[in-house]
Amino acid sequence: MLDIRLRKQLGDFTLDVAFTAESGLTALFGPSGAGKTLIAQMIAGLLPPDEGHVRIGERLLFDSEKKINIPVQRRNIGFVFQEHRLFPHYTVRGNLDYGKGRPRKAGRIPFQRVVDILGIGDLLGRKPASLSGGERQRVAIGRAVLSNPGMLIMDEPLSSLDEGRKSEILPLIEELKSEFNITTLYISHSIGEITRLADTLLLLDKGEMKATGQTADIFSRLYLMPYAGGPEAGTLVEATVADYDRSHHMLILDTPGGGRLYLIGDEKEVGTPMRLRIRASDVAISLKKPAGLSILNRFKGEVADNCAGAPGMEELLLDVGFPLAARITRKSFEEMGLRKGTPVWALVKAVTISRS
Numbered sequence: 001m002l003d004i005r006l007r008k009q010l011g012d013f014t015l016d017v018a019f020t021a022e023s024g025l026t027a028l029f030g031p032s033g034a035g036k037t038l039i040a041q042m043i044a045g046l047l048p049p050d051e052g053h054v055r056i057g058e059r060l061l062f063d064s065e066k067k068i069n070i071p072v073q074r075r076n077i078g079f080v081f082q083e084h085r086l087f088p089h090y091t092v093r094g095n096l097d098y099g100k101g102r103p104r105k106a107g108r109i110p111f112q113r114v115v116d117i118l119g120i121g122d123l124l125g126r127k128p129a130s131l132s133g134g135e136r137q138r139v140a141i142g143r144a145v146l147s148n149p150g151m152l153i154m155d156e157p158l159s160s161l162d163e164g165r166k167s168e169i170l171p172l173i174e175e176l177k178s179e180f181n182i183t184t185l186y187i188s189h190s191i192g193e194i195t196r197l198a199d200t201l202l203l204l205d206k207g208e209m210k211a212t213g214q215t216a217d218i219f220s221r222l223y224l225m226p227y228a229g230g231p232e233a234g235t236l237v238e239a240t241v242a243d244y245d246r247s248h249h250m251l252i253l254d255t256p257g258g259g260r261l262y263l264i265g266d267e268k269e270v271g272t273p274m275r276l277r278i279r280a281s282d283v284a285i286s287l288k289k290p291a292g293l294s295i296l297n298r299f300k301g302e303v304a305d306n307c308a309g310a311p312g313m314e315e316l317l318l319d320v321g322f323p324l325a326a327r328i329t330r331k332s333f334e335e336m337g338l339r340k341g342t343p344v345w346a347l348v349k350a351v352t353i354s355r356s
């Protein structure tokens with residue numbers, strides 16, 4: 001459990017935030033300059049807040065009123081930064097051993113298990129300079145986890161990597177998360193990373209918290225669309241595998257509203273839950289039941305809400321048994337005469353849906 005309140009004035013910039021988060025992975029998301037790194041630094045003890053408190057579980061690390069300020073090295077927080085920051089003269093094993101911390105209540109995190117999950121067993125004798133960027137970052141993640149931290153702060157841990165490396169490491173972070181359940185604050189610009197990993201989302205803008213809550217819930221709040229990802233904004237759908245069409249390499253899922261959703265992908269066991277992301281700009285709207293179209297995903301519903309988006313754009317929230325965000329032109333919106341309650345069909349191409 002995190003319980004945080006921070007106030008800090010730096011020149012013209014005011015950061016004033018308060019939030020709590022259960023254990024699990026909490027993502028801190030917001031545009032450049034929002035104050036994400038400042039929050040991380042203040043929790044870590046690298047920068048003193050003007051006012052506030054930092055509590056992780058039962059440990060009070062900072063309290064301006066009680067004049068408590070535990071120094072950074074005693075806060076027991078593991079870090080992963082954008083660049084790896086490994087010790088160049090140590091081998092991979094030396095780097096992993098370096099951070100060894102006190103065992104947590106739940107016991108010491110097993111070295112071999114972390115090495116296996118991260119796939120770095122063959123690298124133990126090598127020095128960081130001889131590793132690829134992705135390998136170095138896996139070692140940096142391993143070092144942070146093996147320090148048995150009370151909390152992990154990951155500040156844009158994948159942003160220096162190319163897409164291929166990112167998609168290799170993301171599932172490893174997911175596996176570490178589910179296996180060791182370390183309270184984690186994960187800072188990222190990437191909607192894809194956040195929707196995949198985060199249990200709780202903190203949406204920050206200009207030093208203020210715009211929203212906090214369950215990730216899927218925040219992504220379905222229309223008024224947050226401008227903050228929640230710009231062109232990447234959209235909806236998270238929690239669906240369940242219902243069937244597999246092997247000849248078309250296609251998963252068939254049940255959505256919360258009962259409608260079927262088609263998605264390209266490898267076979268999964270019936271009943272497997274999947275979190276999917278549908279970008280608002282990938283949703284088209286029809287007033288009539290669609291026919292003669294290639295688009296497989298067709299959901300019947302109605303307009304639940306709407307608001308003006310960027311110039312020329314309209315943001316809509318559709319109720320199709322689950323909340324589905326759609327972004328269309330203002331021109332289409334007006335020509336179709338859409339308003340709250342208008343019955344519509346929502347269309348989503350199967351190839352645009354990504355596994356979150």
Ligand SMILES: Nc1ncnc2c1ncn2[C@@H]1O[C@H](COP(=O)(O)OP(=O)(O)OP(=O)(O)O)[C@@H](O)[C@H]1O
Pocket residue numbers: 010011012013030031032033034035036037038039
């Ligand atoms: N020492 C400082 N003096 C004055 N202003 C500062 C100082 N450090 C940071 N700031 C300002 O505080 C704001 C928040 O900075 P911060 O680095 O936390 O943003 P961020 O959300 O992490 O951004 P990014 O995603 O680009 O890393 C910025 O406007 C920054 O210019």
